[in-house]
Amino acid sequence: MNFKERFVTAINHKEADRVPIMGLIVDTATSCKVLGKQPANILDLLKEEGPKDDLLAMLNTPEVWNQTYIDIVSDNLEAAAKLGYDANWAIYTLLQLHEDKSTKVGFVWHDPYGRVWEISEDNNGNSIINYAGGLCGTKEKWRAKMEENKALFEVLPDYAREFHCALQQRFGDRIYPVGYAAPGVFENSWQPMGFAEFTSLLYQDADFAREIIAFHTEHYLRHMDAVLDAGAEVVLGGDDLGQKTGPMLRPAMIEEFFGESYRKVAARVHERGAKLIWHSCGNINALLELFVDWGFDGIITMEPTAQMDVAQVRQQVGHNLALIGNLDVSHLLVKGTREEVEQAVEQAIAGAAEGGGFVLSAAHSHSLIDPQRLQWMVEAGKKYGKYPLVR
Amino acid sequence: MSNLDQLIEELKRDEALGEVELRLAGGESVTAILDDCRAGMARVGELFQEGEYFLADLILSAEIFKSAAALLEPHINPEQQQKALGKVLLATMRGDIHDLGKNILATLFRVHSFEVHDLGVNVEPEDLVQEVKDFQPDFVGISALITTSFESAKEATDQLEKEGLRDGIKILVGGAVTTPEVKTYLGADFQTHDATAGVAYCVNAMGGC
Numbered sequence: 001m002n003f004k005e006r007f008v009t010a011i012n013h014k015e016a017d018r019v020p021i022m023g024l025i026v027d028t029a030t031s032c033k034v035l036g037k038q039p040a041n042i043l044d045l046l047k048e049e050g051p052k053d054d055l056l057a058m059l060n061t062p063e064v065w066n067q068t069y070i071d072i073v074s075d076n077l078e079a080a081a082k083l084g085y086d087a088n089w090a091i092y093t094l095l096q097l098h099e100d101k102s103t104k105v106g107f108v109w110h111d112p113y114g115r116v117w118e119i120s121e122d123n124n125g126n127s128i129i130n131y132a133g134g135l136c137g138t139k140e141k142w143r144a145k146m147e148e149n150k151a152l153f154e155v156l157p158d159y160a161r162e163f164h165c166a167l168q169q170r171f172g173d174r175i176y177p178v179g180y181a182a183p184g185v186f187e188n189s190w191q192p193m194g195f196a197e198f199t200s201l202l203y204q205d206a207d208f209a210r211e212i213i214a215f216h217t218e219h220y221l222r223h224m225d226a227v228l229d230a231g232a233e234v235v236l237g238g239d240d241l242g243q244k245t246g247p248m249l250r251p252a253m254i255e256e257f258f259g260e261s262y263r264k265v266a267a268r269v270h271e272r273g274a275k276l277i278w279h280s281c282g283n284i285n286a287l288l289e290l291f292v293d294w295g296f297d298g299i300i301t302m303e304p305t306a307q308m309d310v311a312q313v314r315q316q317v318g319h320n321l322a323l324i325g326n327l328d329v330s331h332l333l334v335k336g337t338r339e340e341v342e343q344a345v346e347q348a349i350a351g352a353a354e355g356g357g358f359v360l361s362a363a364h365s366h367s368l369i370d371p372q373r374l375q376w377m378v379e380a381g382k383k384y385g386k387y388p389l390v391r
Numbered sequence: 392m393s394n395l396d397q398l399i400e401e402l403k404r405d406e407a408l409g410e411v412e413l414r415l416a417g418g419e420s421v422t423a424i425l426d427d428c429r430a431g432m433a434r435v436g437e438l439f440q441e442g443e444y445f446l447a448d449l450i451l452s453a454e455i456f457k458s459a460a461a462l463l464e465p466h467i468n469p470e471q472q473q474k475a476l477g478k479v480l481l482a483t484m485r486g487d488i489h490d491l492g493k494n495i496l497a498t499l500f501r502v503h504s505f506e507v508h509d510l511g512v513n514v515e516p517e518d519l520v521q522e523v524k525d526f527q528p529d530f531v532g533i534s535a536l537i538t539t540s541f542e543s544a545k546e547a548t549d550q551l552e553k554e555g556l557r558d559g560i561k562i563l564v565g566g567a568v569t570t571p572e573v574k575t576y577l578g579a580d581f582q583t584h585d586a587t588a589g590v591a592y593c594v595n596a597m598g599g600c
Contacts, residue, residue: 104513120486120513120539121486122486122539128539130487130489130536130537131489132489195446195447195450195491196450196451196453196454196491199447199450199451200404200451200454202447203402203404203451204404204405243446243567243584244567244584244585245446245584245585246442246445246446247445247446248445248446248447249445249446249447250444250445250447250448253445253447281567282567305568305570306567306584330538330568330570330572330573331570331572334538366537366538366539367539368538368539
């Protein structure tokens with residue numbers, strides 16, 4: 001059985017030869033460590049003396065960005081293949097560099113939806129980016145930004161299609177690149193405005209909130225089509241709907257405002273003969289039934305530090321959802337011992353892999369995850385994940 | 392329950408602010424109005440703890456409270472100022488620029504009559520240590536959404552220890568990536584993912600209820 005058959009078999013709730021292992025590598029710090037490469041750090045370029053006009057003009061040309069970005073994600077997939085993963089997620093994104101003197105680095109990334117991503121340095125000197133806020137805090141600003149980027153929204157799905165097709169071509173015989181349409185409708189709706197601002201709309205200007213959600217649903221369906229065009233049998237969608245203690249909104253409110261949108265996304269994926277796995281960080285135990293109802297085929301991550309217990313989730317949803325996860329990335333895969341990693345893998349497999357429907361993975365990705373721990377996870381997955389499982 | 396309590400509990404922003412204005416115009420004391428706002432916020436906190444309310448509800452109630460407080464502030468005279476229950480210093484440390492949770496926490500502390508000094512995001516350890524000397528807080532709250540700020544938080548807590556400033560304060564760590572292991576690593580006194588639990592810990596420590 002090859003990596004693809006193993007992965008697809010598991011998502012279809014059948015037992016493969018062993019539990020598949022999936023990577024969530026997106027950080028160049030991780031992939032470069034695995035591949036023994038020196039990361040090309042944008043901070044070095046930004047710290048150089050002198051005007052940055054040429055650098056900005058070059059990086060902000062979509063063709064240059066797209067080519068550079070494919071190479072970065074190729075390194076991620078290369079590293080994932082080297083670690084022995086069967087699959088790794090692959091997310092298309094388009095960012096543009098802008099000068100911003102209020103930040104330490106002096107530059108930030110903007111995305112087409114109106115988010116600002118701050119550039120900073122982790123403790124090992126790697127450049128990292130984090131969502132820092134939005135450019136569309138009011139109705140007028142939101143409408144102006146969507147109008148300003150109208151032409152970009154037209155071509156974004158084409159860029160995404162080229163990206164996913166290129167990765168399929170480069171890696172299709174070595175590892176399964178699981179195309180991920182991200183960010184989803186919820187995040188695209190609130191992040192460009194800010195959470196407090198968007199939340200206020202839900203309560204006080206529901207019509208405008210629905211206008212935003214409808215706009216992003218339409219765009220997201222086109223993005224998902226582009227991912228599917230690369231020939232995927234399994235795709236990822238995602239929105240962080242949870243925080244550490246529970247859903248970010250009342251579940252009834254998520255259903256009221258976003259349920260129809262998610263049903264449309266799931267229906268589109270199914271029409272195209274594929275399966276939809278949904279990513280959400282945080283504690284989403286209270287949303288699992290909604291996920292099944294909306295037509296999602298699986299979920300990915302299930303953060304253990306957000307009270308997501310993979311065995312309990314399996315008990316709660318049975319085989320209505322495939323489960324991908326869920327090794328802790330706050331301690332275990334950063335500083336955990338080999339015994340701790342092995343034990344967590346054994347526990348996850350024992351709790352969720354009976355009858356298929358389970359893929360082993362880290363609960364997320366960040367630059368401080370240690371590749372040695374990832375290697376231990378893979379080795380333990382191969383040791384404890386052979387079917388039939390030993391009880 | 393007064394009408395204002397209930398309006399805040401039900402997250403009816405415009406009606407709640409209208410009620411504040413009405414009562415101010417009627418000559419009611421600022422303290423009484425503020426007490427009702429606090430009672431409404433306390434109820435929202437309880438509903439969050441009980442799992443009835445979610446993050447969005449907490450944030451919206453905090454926004455309502457801030458707007459109400461802004462309406463009341465010009466009418467507060469120095470004699471009406473209540474004595475602060477305690478002093479809280481808040482920061483998101485270097486390496487992290489997220490402030491949603493910290494901002495909720497700041498509002499909830501103010502609701503509970505704490506004096507709050509918020510240093511903002513991406514704070515250098517030496518700046519936090521200096522502010523502990525200047526502001527002399529009872530509590531230091533360190534917020535983290537990503538793991539990259541742990542090392543700078545550790546530098547700050549080590550420095551507080553080294554300079555003999557640690558004994559007089561309680562350190563709280565909170566935010567998505569914090570765990571009991573992070574609490575131990577930083578030598579903190581309390582760790583939580585829940586802003587209301589953080590405030591309850593401080594209220595309790597100050598002998599409040």
